[in-house]
Amino acid sequence: MKNDNIIRLKNYARKLKQDLFVLYLSYKDNRTPWYAKAVAICVVAYAFSPVDLIPDFIPILGYLDDLILIPLGISLAIKLIPTYIIEENRFMAEELKKNEKPKNWFVGILFILIWISLGVWIGKMIIDFTS
Template sequence: MGQPNAMTKLKSYAKKTKQNLFVLYLSYKDNRVPWYAKAVAICVVAYAFSPIDLIPDFIPILGYLDDVILVPLGITLALKLIPPYIIEENRAKAEEMKRNGKPKNWVFAIIIVLVWILLALWVGKLVYGLLNR
């Protein structure tokens, strides 16, 4: 067999990224994970599944750079903040859940909506405070 082609590599990378996002979600729910790691993990998961990007996808080339660069960097950072034994346990849980049926996407949707609402409230409070000086 020859070298895997670019499409095979890309599919493998996408699958690994999706799995790591689910591991981060499971780690967010784990009580043994420090609060700061949970904060980074949930922000990365929410951003990855959010339809809202820092750079909109309709902007040629730049629109996809945030998905290709920011999400993997966020995943890497979050995974480094979580103790390795917890990551391995949650990776095993994720595999088990995958074998028994895919996780429900509505859980991710609820988290994304909550994160964006909280972000909007925070920005609104900042703007309101600046305007009322």
């Protein structure tokens, strides 16, 4: 029973990873509607970002994005993109997946700047509060 759940979870994770590559290709496709592209770009950029909005070292919350936000985003984007585009991109995604996973350093840097800004803001509040 426990092994079945682990196998099912591994298969689900593998499918999600495959769907990320499908979304990556689909948002570059001119036939994809603009609203589906917007969702796909956000999901792909976040998933491929080397830095999480909520760092993994934060207990419980650190893994919420990986366990909830990314799968929900993938599901929503897949539903918004026409089926024929998804199916055409599945084959190309398999080839892309064999190569190195793309990194999105722009989003990573953006999240680092958000955390630095938050730290500066909290530090300023503490200094103002103690003064």
